[in-house]
Amino acid sequence: MAKLGAKKLNIALVGCGYWGKHFLRLCMQHPQIRLSGILDSSESRINELQQLYPDVHFYNSLESIANDTEVSAVIVATGLSSHFAICQRLLQEGKHVLCEKPLTLTAKESETLGQIADSNGLTLLVGHTFEYNSAVLHSKHEIDRGALGELKYLSFRRCGNGPIRYDADVVYDLATHDVSIANLLLNSVPDAVNATGYKLLGCNQYDLANIDLIYPTGLSVNICVSWMELVKQREMKVIGSKGMLLFNDVVPSEKVRLYHTIAPTTQTRGDFGDFQLSVSNNDVSIPNINYKEPLREELEHFMACINGQQQPRTGWQNAANVVRVLEAIEESIAHQGQSIRVTK
Ligand SMILES: NC(=O)c1ccc[n+]([C@@H]2O[C@H](COP(=O)([O-])OP(=O)(O)OC[C@H]3O[C@@H](n4cnc5c(N)ncnc54)[C@H](O)[C@@H]3O)[C@@H](O)[C@H]2O)c1
Missing domain, CATH: 3.40.50.720 (NAD(P)-binding Rossmann-like Domain)
Incomplete structure (x- = not known):
């Protein structure tokens, strides 16, 4: 050695x-x-x-x-x-x-x-x-300290105009990141997945995929990955019973926002302006994160x-868990979105 x-x-x-x-x-x-x-x-x-x-x-x-x-x-x-x-x-x-x-x-x-x-x-x-990203680690900290309450669902969008890879499809290229982040935030590995995939660019591999991961608690994580999108999007939303968190990785600052609000039980009253601003500035906080190069x-x-x-x-165990999920996603896509259990 x-x-x-x-x-x-x-x-x-x-x-x-x-x-x-x-x-x-x-x-x-x-x-x-x-x-x-x-x-x-x-x-x-x-x-x-x-x-x-x-x-x-x-x-x-x-x-x-x-x-x-x-x-x-x-x-x-x-x-x-x-x-x-x-x-x-x-x-x-x-x-x-x-x-x-x-x-x-x-x-x-x-x-x-x-x-x-x-x-x-x-x-x-x-x-x-x-898993070394300051914004992701801060998001985990907020979840673990209960700032968002009981988690209801997570959603990810990782889309852009390419770049196309020739030895990995969009699932292996981009969804890898979201699976790894979700496993970290939830401290577990999904039980099952269902996914659909598309070959819009005419290559022999998927360039767009819509994926649902079901974790052992029943919590659902939705992931959308695409190489064929007008606007580059790198977004993660965590929705909880007490609040919501947004991590937007394409903005230069204030990448993480915490919304201390939940869905209103009554319809918004007031004029059109009230309706447009139904989440007021007072409900949002921007954590001060010491960003380091991941x-x-x-x-x-x-x-x-x-x-x-x-x-x-x-x-390698952590990485193998991610690959197990990617394999299940591919199998689900091949079976038109059928639910596939993740081997453990
Ligand atoms: N962690 C991240 O955020 C992140 C971001 C981008 C890429 N990646 C990963 O990094 C890897 C490389 O991606 P990239 O975008 O740099 O691709 P790339 O094609 O730009 O670079 C790969 C380089 O490896 C060389 N190469 C290929 N096969 C080789 C071999 N057998 N021996 C020696 N050299 C070889 C190529 O000539 C090329 O210069 C991929 O696994 C990709 O998923 C990770």
Whole structure:
């Protein structure tokens, strides 16, 4: 097993595209990380990166990382279809791994990776970034302290104009985030799902899906994900007996709003203005949240797990639970919205 030798942690990065470049920035800035190098299968991407970072080392194969005894940990930010094979090889060679979400296509594959990690005493963390997001964590705090009363339902909208992925449909790409957030907020995994999916863009995969998750308490969570939407939407609503919470991730500030109100028992009286403003400003509060970069938090946590100071918050079991739900969603879509039980 690779051990943390000197003070700095030697990390390699596999896949340096849209998301990997954020890991690259964070690794290069971190005083306790030494970036051992980057592996990317795209020649044109390597050329771009070499222009930008002439001092960075570029590996030419996964084997060269696996065999690099200096490398203790690897960040995997390639597309979903390659996660299993890359992680398996690295874990077999004793590297700690932080892999992007979703961990694998099937829960069985996630469990296989988890078993290799556990038997080698390695950290396998999964990039469910929203579980490190200050707004999500604050929302959990409000729920747990009872500010919203008894939860009635949750709803999520994660829509936009692409970007289309070719090795993951909109469920694996976007709904992954909402399933992971809902599991965190509710401290559980759904019993059943029903979902419908559409291929509006003419590709061979779903680009729009409407999903209902049913949690063990009977609580329902609705998720709408789409790559074909005019306006980018990243919204979460939590509806409770005493109040409601809105997390809107596309606004630059005041992302979380708490509405200390419930549905009125009588019709709104008064003029048209009263009707339009039926939730008054006095009923809304905006919590003061100390926003931190979620990916930086995730990376710090990865390092703390490797050092044995913390237990993985988004480890392979958590990730396998998310994948189990994604698999059930796909099955429900394939069966025209039939209710499918989530395997446990
Ligand atoms: N946590 C988040 O919020 C978040 C956001 C965006 C993307 N992601 C995840 O990050 C991963 C990458 O997404 P992206 O948007 O950066 O995709 P991308 O296509 O922009 O980048 C992937 C990079 O990996 C390289 N690559 C592909 N297969 C490879 C292989 N076998 N070996 C080495 N390099 C390989 C590609 O050449 C490309 O440069 C996905 O799993 C995605 O779900 C997570």
